[in-house]
Amino acid sequence: MSIRSDLIVGWCPGALRPMKSGDGLIVRVRPRFSRLSLVQLETLGLAAQRFGDGNLYLSNRANVQIRGVSAEEHATLLDVLAVANLIDSDPRIEAVRNIMVSPAVGLSAHAELAAGLVAKLEDALARDEALYQLPGKFGTAVQEGDEIDPASASDVTFLVSQDQIAMVLEGASCRAILFGNTRDATDGFVAVAGAFLRLRRAQPAIRRMRDAVATLGMDAVSKEAGFSQAAHGIRAANRPAPVGDLGGAYGIGFAFGEVAQAALGELTGLMRQDCIAEAALSPHRALVFAVHDREKAALQELSVRIGGITDPNDIRLRVHGCPGSPACLRGTVEARRDAEAVMHALSPATFPKGTIHISGCEKLCAYPHSADITAIGGNGRYTVTGPGPEPRIGVSGAELAAVIAELAGAA
Ligand code: SF4
Numbered sequence: 001m002s003i004r005s006d007l008i009v010g011w012c013p014g015a016l017r018p019m020k021s022g023d024g025l026i027v028r029v030r031p032r033f034s035r036l037s038l039v040q041l042e043t044l045g046l047a048a049q050r051f052g053d054g055n056l057y058l059s060n061r062a063n064v065q066i067r068g069v070s071a072e073e074h075a076t077l078l079d080v081l082a083v084a085n086l087i088d089s090d091p092r093i094e095a096v097r098n099i100m101v102s103p104a105v106g107l108s109a110h111a112e113l114a115a116g117l118v119a120k121l122e123d124a125l126a127r128d129e130a131l132y133q134l135p136g137k138f139g140t141a142v143q144e145g146d147e148i149d150p151a152s153a154s155d156v157t158f159l160v161s162q163d164q165i166a167m168v169l170e171g172a173s174c175r176a177i178l179f180g181n182t183r184d185a186t187d188g189f190v191a192v193a194g195a196f197l198r199l200r201r202a203q204p205a206i207r208r209m210r211d212a213v214a215t216l217g218m219d220a221v222s223k224e225a226g227f228s229q230a231a232h233g234i235r236a237a238n239r240p241a242p243v244g245d246l247g248g249a250y251g252i253g254f255a256f257g258e259v260a261q262a263a264l265g266e267l268t269g270l271m272r273q274d275c276i277a278e279a280a281l282s283p284h285r286a287l288v289f290a291v292h293d294r295e296k297a298a299l300q301e302l303s304v305r306i307g308g309i310t311d312p313n314d315i316r317l318r319v320h321g322c323p324g325s326p327a328c329l330r331g332t333v334e335a336r337r338d339a340e341a342v343m344h345a346l347s348p349a350t351f352p353k354g355t356i357h358i359s360g361c362e363k364l365c366a367y368p369h370s371a372d373i374t375a376i377g378g379n380g381r382y383t384v385t386g387p388g389p390e391p392r393i394g395v396s397g398a399e400l401a402a403v404i405a406e407l408a409g410a411a
Contacts, residue, residue: 012136013065015081016091023053023327024068027077029086030094033118034062034101034281038271041279043084045264051077056264058257060320060368061139061154062100062281067327092132096125098139102152103242103280103288105160107249108144113182114160118142120186128190133197135207140189147237148173151369152283155196155209156189159234167192168234169221171213175230177222188227195225240312241284249280249288250296253309255316255343256336256366257285263306270302284317315351319343320367324360324377331360333377338397345401351408358382358400373407375400 013019013028020026029044036044044064048056053068069077081087088094099121105114121140125131139154146161148168159166159176165185166176169192177192179185200206203215212221222230243251252267259267267287270276274295279287286309289299303310309317321339324331339358346356354372357364362376373386375395382400384392386407395403 012095014091014094015078015087016094018069018074020071020329021067021323021327022325022329022331023323024070025074027052027066027069027074028059029064029066029081030088030097031062031064031086031281032122033106033115034099034103035106035278036064036281037278038268038276040084040086041264041271042268043080043086045261045268047077047080048264049261050080054261056259058254058259058281058285058287060257060283060285060366061098062283064281088126090126092129093126095136096131096134096138097122098137098154099125099142100139100152100154100283101142101280102144102149103249103251103282103286104239105142105144106280107246107290110144110160110162113165114142114144117158117160117165117182117185120182121189124186124190130197131190131193134193135200138193138196138208147235149239150236151238156192158185158189166231166234169209169213169218171210172218172221172230173236174234175218175232176234177227177230188225191227192221192225195221199224241286241317242282242288243284243286243312243314243317244310245296245300246288249290250299251282251286251288251310252299252303253284253286253314253317255307255309256321256339259287260306263308266302266306270298274298286317313348313353315343315346315348318351318354319346319356319358320371321358322360322366324358328360330363331377332380333360333382333397335360335366335377338375338382338400341397341401342404345405346408350405354408356404356408373404375404 013026015027015029018025018027048066051069051073052066057065141154141157144160155170157168165179167188168176199212206212243253276289321335324333324335335358356373357367357371358375360377375382375384382395384395392403
């Protein structure tokens with residue numbers, strides 16, 4: 001495949017348009033329906049060994065990244081990924097095909113309806129060239145049930161249930177535009193995405209849907225999209241991370257989303273041995289397997305061996321950190337190293353709930369939501385905000401764990 005690499009620093013990367021980083025190219029694969037078959041997972045593992053640093057990295061948007069790819073080998077890597085149906089035909093389509101499906105959807109009674117919706121949304125995004133103008137981070141999420149889970153939401157979130165499909169816009173999560181079938185819901189998405197683009201052209205400060213809703217109000221955005229009014233009464237419910245025993249499934253989380261080469265080998269080996277056909281990806285940086293009790297026990301044992309996370313309240317799922325320097329060219333602090341130190345300085349007793357985000361710079365790549373404590377790097381130091389009115393400024397990497405442990409105690 002001879003697709004040119006656009007090596008743009010700061011680009012929201014895909015596979016066809018990777019991003020140049022301090023350790024080579026970041027190649028991000030966007031699995032369809034947020035699922036990977038066993039063969040696709042094996043292909044990604046082999047590709048990471050041959051072309052990357054050997055590991056896979058699960059993102060907070062249910063994508064998978066290979067890091068450390070050389071520009072010379074990028075085209076060959078794409079050939080390998082294409083054979084496993086892991087890439088798109090056009091980088092413009094790849095850029096807008098940001099559809100995140102919660103693992104619970106595939107396990108629910110609405111799985112077929114949701115699959116039909118996702119297929120139509122993908123088709124609309126590919127066919128309507130006007131939508132290629134959507135910003136790279138603009139995303140769509142599909143959840144099941146009547147309540148929205150903010151941790152798995154996006155610019156536009158669909159709630160699929162027995163009777164209806166509700167479309168919720170970020171920034172107005174208690175309201176929704178309701179549809180009776182997947183065709184109307186897809187047309188509704190195209191209308192609201194078009195409205196977002198028009199509003200953005202008029203006011204360039206609008207970068208995401210939440211900006212449009214905050215600036216103009218939900219009613220104005222709905223009206224621009226041609227909807228008379230949005231219904232009230234959608235409730236938000238934070239669901240636990242899908243790890244451990246989930247009833248009809250078992251989930252394993254990975255600290256910072258990093259699935260080491262050896263761990264992936266064990267995991268795919270078990271999947272092959274126990275005929276586990278696929279894994280669903282969660283934005284909590286977890287893999288979820290639809291399995292029965294016997295396979296659950298095997299996955300639990302394996303998780304212990306590979307250091308996987310099976311407790312939804314595990315502190316490793318609540319501390320978020322990007323690679324920072326030197327892996328990322330924008331970072332001026334070693335955010336990953338410092339986040340690991342923070343993780344070790346805390347315990348469930350000292351930080352029983354809440355989230356911490358250690359970011360190499362103000363781009364805040366690792367966690368798209370607001371955290372209870374946030375440390376942002378700049379000029380080699382951190383500015384830390386958390387409980388209390390004043391941020392801590394000029395905090396060094398060596399001091400960060402102690403400062404955060406103190407703030408966590410006060411949280
Ligand atoms: S937030 Fe981290 S990964 Fe993102 S650009 Fe900044 S330093 Fe790089």
